[in-house]
Amino acid sequence: MSHKVLLLSANRCTAPDPVFPLGLTCLSAALREAGHETCWLDVQVDKDALEHTIAEFCPDVVGISLRNVDDVLIRKQETYFGDLAALVRRVRAARPCPVIVGGSGFSVFPQRLLELSGADFGIQGEGEAGLLALLKALEDAGDFANVPGLVHRSAAKIVVNPQNPGPLSSPIRTADRPTRIVSHYLRTSGMLNVQTQRGCEHTCCYCTYPLIEGRAHRRRPPEEIAEDFAQIEAQGARYAFIVDSIFNSSPRHVVETCEAILRRGLAIKWGCFLRPQGVTPELMVLMQRAGLAHAEFGADSFCDAVLAEYGKRFTFEDVLAASEAAHSAGVDYCHFLICGGPGETPATLEEGYRNSLRLPGAVLLAVVGMRIYPGTPLHRRALREGSITRDTDLLPPAYYLAPGLTMDAVFAQLHSFAQRSPNWIVGDPVPEYTRLVERLRSRGVAGPLWSYFALLQRFAPAPAASLNQA
Numbered sequence: 001m002s003h004k005v006l007l008l009s010a011n012r013c014t015a016p017d018p019v020f021p022l023g024l025t026c027l028s029a030a031l032r033e034a035g036h037e038t039c040w041l042d043v044q045v046d047k048d049a050l051e052h053t054i055a056e057f058c059p060d061v062v063g064i065s066l067r068n069v070d071d072v073l074i075r076k077q078e079t080y081f082g083d084l085a086a087l088v089r090r091v092r093a094a095r096p097c098p099v100i101v102g103g104s105g106f107s108v109f110p111q112r113l114l115e116l117s118g119a120d121f122g123i124q125g126e127g128e129a130g131l132l133a134l135l136k137a138l139e140d141a142g143d144f145a146n147v148p149g150l151v152h153r154s155a156a157k158i159v160v161n162p163q164n165p166g167p168l169s170s171p172i173r174t175a176d177r178p179t180r181i182v183s184h185y186l187r188t189s190g191m192l193n194v195q196t197q198r199g200c201e202h203t204c205c206y207c208t209y210p211l212i213e214g215r216a217h218r219r220r221p222p223e224e225i226a227e228d229f230a231q232i233e234a235q236g237a238r239y240a241f242i243v244d245s246i247f248n249s250s251p252r253h254v255v256e257t258c259e260a261i262l263r264r265g266l267a268i269k270w271g272c273f274l275r276p277q278g279v280t281p282e283l284m285v286l287m288q289r290a291g292l293a294h295a296e297f298g299a300d301s302f303c304d305a306v307l308a309e310y311g312k313r314f315t316f317e318d319v320l321a322a323s324e325a326a327h328s329a330g331v332d333y334c335h336f337l338i339c340g341g342p343g344e345t346p347a348t349l350e351e352g353y354r355n356s357l358r359l360p361g362a363v364l365l366a367v368v369g370m371r372i373y374p375g376t377p378l379h380r381r382a383l384r385e386g387s388i389t390r391d392t393d394l395l396p397p398a399y400y401l402a403p404g405l406t407m408d409a410v411f412a413q414l415h416s417f418a419q420r421s422p423n424w425i426v427g428d429p430v431p432e433y434t435r436l437v438e439r440l441r442s443r444g445v446a447g448p449l450w451s452y453f454a455l456l457q458r459f460a461p462a463p464a465a466s467l468n469q470a
């Protein structure tokens with residue numbers, strides 16, 4: 001039986017850039033493929049259109065996507081789940097149909113957020129199979145036990161069914177990226193996004209990605225990925241972000257994907273997350289030829305002792321080799337650093353700073369404190385060390401700092417690095433710079449904010465300290 005499904009992106013966050021809701025594209029493609037009808041709403045695009053759209057479309061089911069729960073910034077601590085319950089109530093008032101919540105943010109806290117939102121169901125993890133199975137279960141008056149990832153109420157408890165991630169091949173058509181939504185994101189961020197695989201096999205101590213997407217890397221066929229790039233280029237995108245946890249999970253995948261993109265002769269530029277290990281100069285040159293303009297490395301630390309405690313399974317020498325490969329291939333790159341996690345001390349920070357001076361042309365984005373997510377090795381460590389208890393609610397952001405460190409002391413040390421080396425970006429950029437980036441965007445400039453660092457310095461030269469908020 002065919003159902004009408006309204007898909008609603010509830011992501012209000014626009015920093016560092018507004019992000020096209022790719023998850024809804026995947027869901028929409030799967031639903032249409034199975035014969036269902038879909039309609040999109042996006043709180044960033046369709047302001048105040050909820051009741052009107054529901055009245056016109058008359059959905060059988062409404063799916064709400066919650067991408068972020070918070071900003072993962074220890075000082076600002078902005079949260080995004082506060083208006084979820086009100087949104088669910090508004091949907092219900094407009095139409096009494098099942099409301100389902102999903103998305104990456106939801107998937108990290110499924111029980112808490114189902115409870116808090118008052119929605120009927122949730123899906124943890126990838127949504128395609130779960131949503132289709134749930135629609136079927138609703139038709140058959142409810143055998144919910146076999147719906148993968150379903151979050152539901154059973155005997156006054158909220159239970160989460162196991163996920164069942166299958167092979168990944170999801171042909172997406174242009175129609176699954178509605179033009180009016182695409183235009184909005186191209187105007188405001190200059191970029192769209194593509195997913196080439198799901199999952200991450202690594203075990204970095206704080207990371208939720210394996211919880212959201214599973215541990216096994218499931219890769220899309222290269223020709224399908226290249227087709228996706230071609231479609232978004234045809235829709236007007238000159239820049240794309242590959243949203244994979246790490247794009248270089250296997251050199252073969254990188255090679256085959258890049259060769260497929262090259263065969264299509266596309267002009268689109270792109271960026272991606274890379275793990276700084278095994279990134280050879282040859283691989284980097286191939287990626288650059290296929291359009292890689294910006295690489296974002298999840299190095300997390302430049303000190304080997306800390307890398308080991310974080311569970312990274314690579315060393316600073318790997319980071320250096322990957323950085324040199326990016327630099328010599330002419331690819332802008334940055335490293336994300338999480339300062340103050342397990343094993344960190346003022347001395348390890350200083351060692352990291354000294355090592356950073358060896359990285360040619362790097363932009364370094366440093367945050368303080370490690371966000372504690374349920375079910376991660378970091379969660380277990382924080383329990384063991386007694387900085388949280390089993391009753392600590394981790395939804396209002398909770399951060400780990402190594403014993404002996406304080407947030408202010410780590411910030412002070414990072415600011416002293418930024419004073420000495422302007423490629424260290426600590427905290428949020430000041431509003432003047434954000435406004436300058438907005439002006440560049442309105443003139444059609446695309447790419448991630450950090451990549452304008454050098455450009456911003458040229459437009460409005462400023463001492464390093466003024467680029468960073470105290």
Ligand code: B12
Nearest residue numbers: 013023063064065068069070102103104123126127193243
């Ligand atoms: C790529 C990425 C980025 C890129 C995005 C680039 C781009 N142009 O797309 C960049 C670097 C810009 C970024 C920024 C941020 N990110 Co980010 N990002 C990701 C990442 C790795 C992938 C997201 C993605 O696109 N996935 C692919 C799509 C297809 O999957 P999906 O959206 O999850 O949808 C699937 C399911 O969730 C589900 N689903 C989705 N919606 C719905 C709805 C229903 C009804 C159902 C049933 C199912 C369902 O089905 C979909 C298909 O299977 C995730 C981690 C992860 N692995 O999920 C973090 C992640 C989403 N980011 C996160 C955060 C916090 C942020 C920032 C706030 C960080 C910051 N302070 O800058 C910003 C916010 C940006 C914004 N404007 O919203 C967090 C969110 C959790 C949290 N703590 O809130 C995550 C989960 C990482 C983490 N720390 O755990 N991010």
Ligand code: SF4
Nearest residue numbers: 200202204207209245
């Ligand atoms: S930090 Fe990166 S490499 Fe480590 S588990 Fe998360 S996604 Fe995988």
